[in-house]
Amino acid sequence: MTAANIPFGKPILAEDAFSAVRSVLESGILVHGKVTEAFEDAFAARIGVEHAVAVSSCTAGLHLVHFARGIGPGDTVAVPAMTHVATAHAVELAGARPLFIDVEAGTGNMDASLLAKAVEDGAKPAAIMPVHYLGLPCDMDAVNVVASDVGAYVLEDCALAVDATYNGRKAGGLGLAGAFSFYPVKHMTAIEGGMVTTDDGDLAAAIRKRRAFSYNRALGERTRPGIYDVDALGYNYRMSEVEAAVGLSQLSHLDDFQEARARNDAILREGLSDIPELTIFPDSNAQARSSHYCFNIVLPRDGSIPRDAVVDFLKARGVGTSVHYPSAVPMFEYYRSKYGYTPGQFPVAEWLGEQTISLPVAPHVSESDARYIADCVDDAIKTVKRG
């Protein structure tokens, strides 16, 4: 058998991306241009929201929403304990404090009943950040009920949720705003980059301004070149025209990408459903449909099947894996030492941090690759358990 070599992620850049980048470079207009505007319009249409604002990353977008809403010291923001550290960092960057909520053992999403309980116990989050874990939308009805009870705004972290739906509406349009990531191995890439989506025109305008130093006049609005005033603090969180060109190209192939992800997910789901040692999360429920970012298997809580051994076995067979995410966020050194969290406070998030493995389903994975991955996982569990 020829050795397989299936990485966890690999961006697929079609010829039209190369030509689009070339024309941007030849145009000499590298930021503040029409390509970024076109990307924003196309992305807003795809998600079904009024406004999309391109930024330099998802993290920048999350931070910018909090910054524009003026939260800061003294405020708390509810964040799931299992997510990319960026979700919590966006809160810290704004000067506020994350209120970590453990996640559901059946989905990995923020447990809305624990969120409600935290509020009953006196927490008053200024904002709530649901994260659609691996692409399956959170229980947004429950989150929105808590949010309106406490007057919090809802900022969705949609980094892994492009095209995910909840009650037929797309993630990114289910709260005040959403933020997407175009990091190379997400659903689609813009090299780096992010997009904030919202139906709130005032918020969109505030973010648009604050992503570029809070100039009072955008480049095209200046009557004399170089002349502007600045009436607020702002960042440089812009997306470049080159990145937007790549993003636009990716958007035109996104239907194919999503189809491949769904197909590969179904093959892995079918191939691995009979292995009793594995916990596998559903990719849909009565309200939600996943965007199939990756296929996670979760090993037993008792540690009887060590993750490292499974990952090494798969690596030896040429199957790349990843981990989403390598620790419950409160157990990362920065948060642990700052706030004094101790192991056991977020049992489900800690279990996932220690025992989850992400298998690839992205479009670089062919049908036969997906079957091969399922077979290798089956072998790995049998071998590691026996060993």
Ligand SMILES: *Cc1c(COP(=O)(O)O)cnc(C)c1O
């Ligand atoms: C990747 C990721 C981010 C960070 O995205 P960037 O564009 O790299 O800033 C944020 N949240 C989640 C859930 C992610 O998976």
